Amino acid sequence: MKSILQQTLERKGTDSVKWDGLERWFHLSEDVLPLWVADIDIRTAPSISEALASKAASGEFGYTLFSREAQSAVSSWYGRRHGLDVDPTHVLFSSGVVPGLTHIVEALTAVGDGVVIQSPVYPPFHELVTGSKRELFDAPLKIVEGRYEMDFDALEDAMRHAKMFLLCSPHNPVGRVWTEEELSRVVELANKHDVIIVADEIHADLTYPSFEHTAINKLDPNVITVSAPSKAFNIAGLFASYIICPEESWRKRIIKVQNKHHVLPTPFANTAIIAAYTDPRAERWLQQLTTELEEQMAAIIERIQTELPMLTVYRPEASYLLWIDFSSIPLSSEERKKWLHDEVRLFLSPGTPFGESGDDFERMNIGTRRELLDEAIERLVSQTKRNAFV
Numbered sequence: 536m537k538s539i540l541q542q543t544l545e546r547k548g549t550d551s552v553k554w555d556g557l558e559r560w561f562h563l564s565e566d567v568l569p570l571w572v573a574d575i576d577i578r579t580a581p582s583i584s585e586a587l588a589s590k591a592a593s594g595e596f597g598y599t600l601f602s603r604e605a606q607s608a609v610s611s612w613y614g615r616r617h618g619l620d621v622d623p624t625h626v627l628f629s630s631g632v633v634p635g636l637t638h639i640v641e642a643l644t645a646v647g648d649g650v651v652i653q654s655p656v657y658p659p660f661h662e663l664v665t666g667s668k669r670e671l672f673d674a675p676l677k678i679v680e681g682r683y684e685m686d687f688d689a690l691e692d693a694m695r696h697a698k699m700f701l702l703c704s705p706h707n708p709v710g711r712v713w714t715e716e717e718l719s720r721v722v723e724l725a726n727k728h729d730v731i732i733v734a735d736e737i738h739a740d741l742t743y744p745s746f747e748h749t750a751i752n753k754l755d756p757n758v759i760t761v762s763a764p765s766k767a768f769n770i771a772g773l774f775a776s777y778i779i780c781p782e783e784s785w786r787k788r789i790i791k792v793q794n795k796h797h798v799l800p801t802p803f804a805n806t807a808i809i810a811a812y813t814d815p816r817a818e819r820w821l822q823q824l825t826t827e828l829e830e831q832m833a834a835i836i837e838r839i840q841t842e843l844p845m846l847t848v849y850r851p852e853a854s855y856l857l858w859i860d861f862s863s864i865p866l867s868s869e870e871r872k873k874w875l876h877d878e879v880r881l882f883l884s885p886g887t888p889f890g891e892s893g894d895d896f897e898r899m900n901i902g903t904r905r906e907l908l909d910e911a912i913e914r915l916v917s918q919t920k921r922n923a924f925v
């Protein structure tokens with residue numbers, strides 16, 4: 536098979552959030568390199584495109600139910616890939632992972648209830664809790680010998696006040712694939728304090744070949760999992776996601792909220808989930824993609840460590856997001872943003888929305904062709920030299 540990452544798509548001019556959003560949302564000029572939002576510049580697996588083309592040719596685009604075949608596809612995928620036994624009737628459709636998390640919070644907690652997160656974490660985790668008028672309890676991750684770990688004392692303190700814990704597994708932005716031991720302690724604490732665990736596993740299928748994702752639902756039968764083939768197969772714009780909720784009474788409450796919000800799949804969502812999760816060609820493609828991502832990530836980290844030694848990077852164990860500490864560069868987060876856009880000509884995801892500790896950080900998306908990443912590093916090297924940030 537040819538390299539997947541080297542055959543990038545030209546996304547500029549396709550109304551892509553990542554590329555065209557720079558001008559439309561932030562009024563930045565064309566030469567700024569977009570290494571931010573979490574999708575990648577490649578075509579999805581050819582077998583998925585084929586299935587969607589055949590669905591398009593059918594001409595049948597009426598209101599659509601979440602199909603039994605799609606529910607079974609999720610069940611077979613979790614069984615095969617993660618050793619988790621999923622009853623297909625426990626799988627609900629969701630029009631995105633963030634909407635799924637939001638609907639679960641609305642269904643299973645009340646205004647004013649506590650919800651725990653672990654910052655730095657994907658910004659919508661903060662926003663969906665506060666936006667739903669629940670109280671946010673942060674149990675920040677800690678850095679131990681250059682690696683992010685859970686702070687179990689902080690987690691237990693936060694759980695004392697909370698009804699729910701939103702776990703990001705693998706974690707965006709720090710890239711940790713939580714070990715079975717770590718997840719067992721999470722389960723133990725949540726059970727002790729009667730806290731519902733909701734696990735966002737959207738990056739799980741991009742776990743690098745040298746690591747192993749543990750589906751936390753294996754350790755506790757009541758965990759609710761929210762996921763999608765969207766990151767693994769780069770089909771985020773299809774909004775084809777799902778919720779696995781084994782507990783019947785909770786499922787009924789979630790369905791009630793979903794009905795209120797008119798959650799229904801597009802006619803392409805079933806097709807995409809089935810094609811991604813049941814066609815062996817898609818699985819082989821994914822195997823190659825994760826191998827290439829791990830190699831590309833290692834190469835980029837090496838370049839940064841050699842040529843930009845003032846930056847500290849946290850080596851991810853999954854996906855394509857690299858969390859970079861810029862604290863040695865003497866600029867505030869606002870000044871750094873301006874410097875990156877106006878002088879370096881680079882658009883990264885600023886760390887501040889990930890939580891207070893993210894102020895000194897930027898998140899770089901390495902899911903594009905190598906030349907663009909090399910260009911980004913060269914721009915950073917030349918501007919750090921020019922500004923004497925060395």
Ligand SMILES: Cc1ncc(COP(=O)(O)O)c(C=O)c1O
Binds near residue numbers: 630632735765771
């Ligand atoms: C951890 C995590 N959850 C959810 C999402 C977004 O999911 P969706 O677009 O399906 O709402 C992302 C996207 O970057 C993510 O990183």
